[in-house]
Amino acid sequence: MESMNTLRQPSRAFTLVEVLIALAILAIGLVALLQLHVVSLRAADRAARQEQALRLASAKLAEALARPVPEPASGVGGEEEAPGMEWSVRVTPVDSSDLAGASLPDLRRVSVEVAWADGAQVRKVDLVTYVQGRTRP
Numbered sequence: 097m098e099s100m101n102t103l104r105q106p107s108r109a110f111t112l113v114e115v116l117i118a119l120a121i122l123a124i125g126l127v128a129l130l131q132l133h134v135v136s137l138r139a140a141d142r143a144a145r146q147e148q149a150l151r152l153a154s155a156k157l158a159e160a161l162a163r164p165v166p167e168p169a170s171g172v173g174g175e176e177e178a179p180g181m182e183w184s185v186r187v188t189p190v191d192s193s194d195l196a197g198a199s200l201p202d203l204r205r206v207s208v209e210v211a212w213a214d215g216a217q218v219r220k221v222d223l224v225t226y227v228q229g230r231t232r233p
Contacts (some may be wrong), residue, residue: 142214149210149221152178157208157223160185166206166227181212190226203228 110118155177160166170184190203207224 145212145214146219146221148178149181149212149219150223152181152183153208153210153221153223156183156185156210157206157225160187160206160208161225161227166204178210178212181210183208183210200228 156169160169166185166187168185168187170182172182186205186207186209188205188207190200190205204227205224206227207222209220209222211218211220213219
């Protein structure tokens with residue numbers, strides 16, 4: 097039988113305090129990761145909406161340029177096309193005298209703007225091009 101005076105060997109198990117501290121550190125790390133995940137989901141959604149707006153603007157600009165003479169237009173994206181997005185096409189004549197001596201008759205600025213609500217903010221995408229030499233039939 098062993099004597100009672102022998103020294104106890106150190107225990108190899110964790111104490112309750114050590115386990116609680118480890119769990120607290122783990123919980124703090126998990127909360128930070130979840131917040132980062134939420135931020136990345138919002139950024140991905142914002143990027144997808146911006147891409148959708150850019151595709152709508154490109155399509156409306158192509159439609160305007162396909163006509164013999166680009167015409168002003170406006171509308172709201174449909175459910176299939178771009179839900180909740182408003183678009184407008186503006187066609188304005190450009191005074192060629194402002195162009196450092198270049199003579200460009202019948203020059204027009206064609207711009208397409210697509211706007212949508214993103215929470216409390218209104219976001220926009222603008223595409224602009226210039227066309228020349230198209231006259232009304």
